[in-house]
Amino acid sequence: MITSAQALQLIHHLKEIAEALSVMSGGFISAPPATATVPTSPWDSPNVPAGYDTVLGHLNKTHPEIISLMDEPVSGTQRDGYWCTHQASRRQLGVVKVDAPPSMVEMGIATVNAYPIELLTERFG
Numbered sequence: 001m002i003t004s005a006q007a008l009q010l011i012h013h014l015k016e017i018a019e020a021l022s023v024m025s026g027g028f029i030s031a032p033p034a035t036a037t038v039p040t041s042p043w044d045s046p047n048v049p050a051g052y053d054t055v056l057g058h059l060n061k062t063h064p065e066i067i068s069l070m071d072e073p074v075s076g077t078q079r080d081g082y083w084c085t086h087q088a089s090r091r092q093l094g095v096v097k098v099d100a101p102p103s104m105v106e107m108g109i110a111t112v113n114a115y116p117i118e119l120l121t122e123r124f125g
Contacts, residue, residue, distance in 0.1 A: 004059065004080050007066040008125060014080045042103035043067060045112060047050060052096055052114040055080045056104075063124060080123060093119060 041064075043056040056076045059066050070076040088095045097115040099105075104112065 003071050004066050004077055007069050016122050043101050045098045045101045048114050051117055053117055053120055054114050058120040084119055087119055088115055091097055
C-alpha cells in the first residue's frame, strides 16, 4: 500500500516528467481545462473549527489525488495522524476532536482529530 508521503513524492515526479515532456515537445502538449464540478466529499468532517482540519479533510482539499491512489484511505493515513498528534503534543499545539466524516461514521468511527492547518501543511506540503 502507498503512504501519503510516497504519493506526494510520486505526484512530484509525475509533474516533473510532464514538464519535461512539454518542453521537449515545444510546449504543444497541454491538458484540456477541467470543467467538471466536484461533489461534496465523504472525507470532510462537519463542524471543524477555523484554522483546523482533519488529515483526510486536508488531503481532500489540497491533494485529492492521493486519496484516490489509496486502497484504504482511513488506514492509509493513520501514520500521518500519529505524526500530527505527536508533533502537536511536542509543540504544545491544540488538537480538537470533531465529528467523523460520513465515510468513517459508516465504519463505526464517531470522532476524529482536527489539527492546525499549518501542521498539516508541513506534513503534506
